[in-house]
Amino acid sequence: MISELKKIKTGIYPLSEGSYTIGWDKIFKPFDVTIDSMTDRPASLLVEIQPFLLVTETQNILLDTGLGFYDSDNELVICNLIEQIGLQPEEIDLVLLSHLHKDHAGAVCRKENSQTKNLIASFPNAKYYLQNEELNYAYSNAGSSYDLEIIEALKQSGQIELLDGDGKINDEINYEISGGHTPFHQIFRINANGERYFYGGDVAPQFSQMQRKFVAKYDFDGKRSAALRQQYTQEGLENDYTFLFFHDLKTPFCKLKMENGKVMKK
Numbered sequence: 001m002i003s004e005l006k007k008i009k010t011g012i013y014p015l016s017e018g019s020y021t022i023g024w025d026k027i028f029k030p031f032d033v034t035i036d037s038m039t040d041r042p043a044s045l046l047v048e049i050q051p052f053l054l055v056t057e058t059q060n061i062l063l064d065t066g067l068g069f070y071d072s073d074n075e076l077v078i079c080n081l082i083e084q085i086g087l088q089p090e091e092i093d094l095v096l097l098s099h100l101h102k103d104h105a106g107a108v109c110r111k112e113n114s115q116t117k118n119l120i121a122s123f124p125n126a127k128y129y130l131q132n133e134e135l136n137y138a139y140s141n142a143g144s145s146y147d148l149e150i151i152e153a154l155k156q157s158g159q160i161e162l163l164d165g166d167g168k169i170n171d172e173i174n175y176e177i178s179g180g181h182t183p184f185h186q187i188f189r190i191n192a193n194g195e196r197y198f199y200g201g202d203v204a205p206q207f208s209q210m211q212r213k214f215v216a217k218y219d220f221d222g223k224r225s226a227a228l229r230q231q232y233t234q235e236g237l238e239n240d241y242t243f244l245f246f247h248d249l250k251t252p253f254c255k256l257k258m259e260n261g262k263v264m265k266k
């Protein structure tokens, strides 16, 4: 008898990797709100890390991958979260990367096992989509924001699909270079499940940033990011977009509406 493949419900699944502080050294330290205090982490920024699994009728899409922390069983946190939903890492079809900063691309590869430092693709059957120029930029600006060891391992995996400029991956997925956060940062518009999803990576990382004009110091071009957020907000209001926010555990995703001249959650 042929067993029926287990099918999980279509939709968005936030994969929260938790909260972290990041200091001048660009090192991410886990931050537990119930025990840790920001006063012990001077000159640090509190960030939440949250990739997404988007399940459509035809494909399982991962939107960025997170920092790549391991749990106590030596398994990547993100893989464990995917398994809890009812999928295996082998069932991820596409990994869409907004950019290659380590909090977004840190889990593209994982240690083969606990005994070795050898890195292999975390999602062995997936194609990884990233911008060619973002890859070049990572290599030529190899600072603390990029983990080149992991990026190099991904390159060696042969699973990369390099994108040049704007275009379409398939009938459901469109990509566009936004710049702003990094010079070749890209955003994704995905039409699936009767919805219009918008993933703005670090150009649109939190709901609150869609509500007010905010120029971030951590952006390559903060003014451009701020202007783009206003443009995307407008576009989202007109097209009933569902926005996915990578750095927002409180509002992982939502639609927007205007209320008394203010952008609100729908």
Ligand SMILES: [Zn+2]
Pocket: 099, 101, 104, 181, 202
């Ligand atoms: Zn970034």
